Amino acid sequence: MKIALILNPYAGLGGSVALKGSDGVAQQAMEQGAVSKVAERVKLALQDHLAVLRQHHWLTCPGNMGATVLADLGIEADTLALDIADPSTAENTREAARLALQQRAELIVFAGGDGTARDICAVVEQQVPVLGIPAGVKIHSSVYAVTPHAAGEVLMAVTAGGLIDIREQEVRDIDEVAFRDNRVRARHYGDMKVPQLGQFIQHTKSGGVEVEELVLQEIAEFVVEQMEPETVYLIGSGKSTAFIMDCLGLPNTLLGIDAVLDRQLLQSDLTEQDILSLCQQYPVRVVISVIGGQGHILGRGNQQLSEQVIRQLGKVNIQVIATKTKLKNLQQRPLIVDTGNRELDLSLQGQWEVLTGYDDYAWYPVETY
Structure with a gap:
């Protein structure tokens, strides 16, 4: 660190x-x-x-x-x-x-x-x-x-x-x-x-026990509220990110990546080349989730986010979402990146902010092996 x-x-x-x-x-x-x-x-x-x-x-x-x-x-x-x-x-x-x-x-x-x-x-x-x-x-x-x-x-x-x-x-x-x-x-x-x-820490607030489905709805609402105009949001695969598409009232590719522009569906089930093309036309941000029990965030189930795509986006434009329950279930094991490029994986190691609720973030380590 x-x-x-x-x-x-x-x-x-x-x-x-x-x-x-x-x-x-x-x-x-x-x-x-x-x-x-x-x-x-x-x-x-x-x-x-x-x-x-x-x-x-x-x-x-x-x-x-x-x-x-x-x-x-x-x-x-x-x-x-x-x-x-x-x-x-x-x-x-x-x-x-x-x-x-x-x-x-x-x-x-x-x-x-x-x-x-x-x-x-x-x-x-x-x-x-x-x-x-x-x-x-x-x-x-x-x-x-x-x-x-x-x-x-x-x-x-x-x-x-x-x-x-x-x-x-x-x-x-x-x-x-x-x-x-x-x-x-x-x-x-x-x-x-x-x-x-x-x-x-001075003046901290304490939280209660979370109900995971309600927390995912809160995360989705916050992501949608923060969406900026004329910016493409790539909504990654998985059940957690599906709540974002549901919040928008848009169809969702559960095992793929969808593109949203001005809160409307721009393109479904994107390929790597589709994403690279969008990066040439718009500011692009991506929302991805954590694979439960394993902790992977890049390189499993979202290979469309290739080495070239990740380098173009930069870490600053990658938002990870997860409930605190999912993170706690990792039992202090780190989140994992496995992009296929060792140099890139090493550059992504460190502490990442994970959106864990409505305007609520946790700091969690990301590593590669």
């Missing part, structure tokens, strides 16, 4: 010297004797799990924005090409996030406060999941774990390859200038996707 670590080394400095935050006052805080605790909090999050975490591919920033703390922990990392100001700035954080996305990080772990979360959100939005290690004076955003140790527990669960919910959580920040004048003025700055693990 490719994980990016970004630290705001000046987060929380204002707390110990009663400045009620650190935005714009880091230098003043240090002059009053404040000492950064960010690296310590990151170590608290990671130190109990080093044997596992060292097995993953890490990206980080130079110096005290990440490289130093990972070196102290014996975690090897690639350093992002980032010129850091002294002291580091919000723009340094945003640029680090941009570089992490360019390097295809699958998870961005960051340490700081609400201001840091704002900077990460301004760049990342909902592109990849994030996990915050709390290190600021104020933590109102629900993208943070409740404690550094809790962040480590979430990170371990994610890297273990189990079924982890992914939900959009709010980034909020208080106007520190107003706060220092005893006026609380909070604002919602956006949402990011955050892995969920029980009590370890």
Whole structure:
């Protein structure tokens, strides 16, 4: 797994010297004797799990924005090409996030406060999941774990390859200038996707026992609602995806792939060449399901999605759907890709977002053998 670590080394400095935050006052805080605790909090999050975490591919920033703390922990990392100001700035954080996305990080772990979360959100939005290690004076955003140790527990669960919910959580920040004048003025700055693990993440919601058929109907309704005009949607084979065609009121090829354009049937039972032809005419997205008990998503029952088709579409245009019951029945075995091209299969490995309900996603590993 490719994980990016970004630290705001000046987060929380204002707390110990009663400045009620650190935005714009880091230098003043240090002059009053404040000492950064960010690296310590990151170590608290990671130190109990080093044997596992060292097995993953890490990206980080130079110096005290990440490289130093990972070196102290014996975690090897690639350093992002980032010129850091002294002291580091919000723009340094945003640029680090941009570089992490360019390097295809699958998870961005960051340490700081609400201001840091704002900077990460301004760049990342909902592109990849994030996990915050709390290190600021104020933590109102629900993208943070409740404690550094809790962040480590979430990170371990994610890297273990189990079924982890992914939900959009709010980034909020208080106007520190107003706060220092005893006026609380909070604002919602956006949402990011955050892995969920029980009590370890702030403001999580708990779900009940799912009824699989109802969940498949909810998944279908959400897929249909999200369909964009003048875009072709390839609806893959299987009973799960059949619910989407039923929701549209369209005939379905149970063991084939159908093309839908503007919520109308464009073509039934497509071949590889049919799909490649559509890719030359329209934006194309595909919805596929998981083969129950086996976990295959590509290469079994949908060979029309060939190596050439998959390369043309790109992972970003492939949506996997499955109920949580189906994923749990895999008993932590990964989803499998078997396209016939080893290089392509290896490039598709990693954590994938699986649509598991109405606007409800889980993070699940995809591998090849």
